[in-house]
């Protein structure tokens with residue numbers, strides 16, 4: 001089910017990344033937020049504490065981040081589009097219940113504004129060190145979608161996308177900005193209209209209803225909202241289509257594979273990738289989040305120096321856009337991955353790029369953004385090499 | 388006790404249940420269902436949320452909107468459900484480990500908010516599902532799988548903890564006093580706010596066996612001998628009350644309830660809006 005509405009806010013304005021996230025969430029119909037204060041995400045909670053009651057929504061500050069994600073999962077089962085926002089330490093606490101959201105197929109959006117880690121780390125400094133945690137933080141095989149904005153406008157757009165994907169796939173979606181994008185202010189053009197996707201409702205009467213039954217040609221169950229006349233069971237144990245626990249190897253395998261397939265089969269719709277100057281590039285830069293900004297500038301400067309450099313940015317970190325690297329043109333000798341960590345995305349690029357391509361990285365985790373100069377010198381180091 | 392009166396609330400196709408013979412969980416659950424029955428609640432408007440443990444498996448057996456969550460986290464999920472749909476009756480079913488150990492923080496904060504939830508804790512003094520380790524409600528000195536020389540820790544008094552944290556209804560019973568449970572549940576659900584009903588139940592297989600009460604009847608006898616009613620307790624000295632469980636309605640007070648307060652906040656804005664337009 002999807003429809004198009006003009007957001008109440010359509011206009012150009014100066015906005016902070018976190019404010020854009022809150023605005024987008026309200027525009028897309030989020031009506032339940034539970035969170036626990038943590039820098040650099042707190043502005044999202046503060047904006048929503050003020051604005052949610054005005055639109056009939058609910059804000060609650062919980063006692064910790066585990067409670068926050070528990071509450072949004074409960075509210076989502078009761079029919080509300082729900083979200084929470086946090087940063088590294090809180091995101092670590094949420095991991096167990098992220099897995100519950102995936103297994104029980106409960107739509108929700110979790111914003112993790114990345115700051116320097118590990119542990120309390122650098123509370124006000126940017127980092128991109130949660131890329132692997134966002135994918136693998138909860139135990140067991142599970143599907144996940146992780147989006148990373150590189151501007152305030154994208155913070156808006158990808159927040160909308162995050163809710164739409166969560167509703168369409170009935171899966172938690174993680175929005176993974178870094179501190180820079182969350183805290184920077186820049187001009188944002190809020191679109192005239194946005195597309196809104198709502199979760200599918202049951203098409204069977206309660207007597208015939210199986211909450212986790214999958215219709216032919218579909219991959220997503222049609223769970224009813226609690227309190228609408230369908231009495232069913234949701235459990236964090238492996239369950240069959242009736243929603244009750246099962247220890248059957250076959251049920252387990254079918255369920256886990258379907259969950260993974262939900263995301264895999266949607267790659268096209270949920271992959272937001274842009275690239276430039278790949279046709280003649282010898283070196284291709286790759287990054288996400290705020291690093292994209294330095295990367296673009298570095299590519300421009302390198303071109304001015306006569307170096308053939310292109311770039312790829314991704315708004316979708318997971319599922320990792322393998323196909324982009326599998327299909328690089330033959331002129332590309334090297335991919336230089338730029339990231340604010342000690343090397344995470346680089347492993348994914350190595351995995352997906354053909355053997356002929358050399359994959360190197362500018363990987364810096366010191367609490368400072370990566371400068372275009374650092375990337376340019378990285379380009380100069382790798383430019384002549386290759387495989 | 389016959390189950391004909393509560394049969395309609397059971398998902399018969401989910402039976403037999405996973406509980407051991409002689410387990411007290413069925414008696415507690417029966418009491419909860421009889422309480423719901425007395426109130427004639429519409430099952431479509433009842434949500435049962437549980438954590439993880441033997442007791443928390445109750446959710447799967449009852450024909451309501453049911454949600455079997457993660458260990459210790461039933462209350463946050465229940466909070467989300469209740470805030471999203473204040474019109475629904477939300478009952479939390481939990482164990483002593485689930486509620487008082489891993490879920491302790493959620494418990495005191497939900498009580499402090501006076502969130503309109505009815506929390507029923509099946510207190511079997513042990514971690515049943517994981518085979519009899521000590522919980523925060525295991526009496527001092529009792530033997531447990533992880534307290535082979537006797538428990539060195541002191542137990543919480545959940546009723547007093549709930550009261551101190553801000554709950555507005557607190558009651559306690561035992562599976563021996565099964566006939567008392569439905570009325571306590573009725574009062575708990577009727578209370579607009581955070582209600583705790585603690586029911587002392589037997590886990591003969593672990594707690595009982597390790598503490599010389601391996602027959603289910605021994606556990607019931609122990610409950611009978613150690614329970615004193617609120618009325619009796621009023622005439623007893625602290626010395627006489629040592630090791631006893633006070634049963635009945637322990638506490639009640641009036642306080643603003645969270646979802647109602649939030650509803651008023653929303654209403655304030657809708658009224659303002661209608662004045663403007």
Ligand SMILES: Cc1ncc(C[n+]2csc(CCOP(=O)(O)OP(=O)(O)O)c2C)c(N)n1
Pocket residue numbers: 439440441442443458481482483484485486509511513514515516517522
């Ligand atoms: C995070 C987490 N830690 C530990 C466990 C293992 N575990 C399952 S049930 C349980 C204790 C159950 O005891 P209680 O809550 O008293 O319920 P009972 O089984 O006695 O009814 C534990 C520790 C778990 N499932 N999740």
Ligand code: SF4
Pocket residue numbers: 405406407409410411412441442511515516589590591592593
């Ligand atoms: S282990 Fe104990 S609590 Fe669990 S079902 Fe058996 S008797 Fe009941």
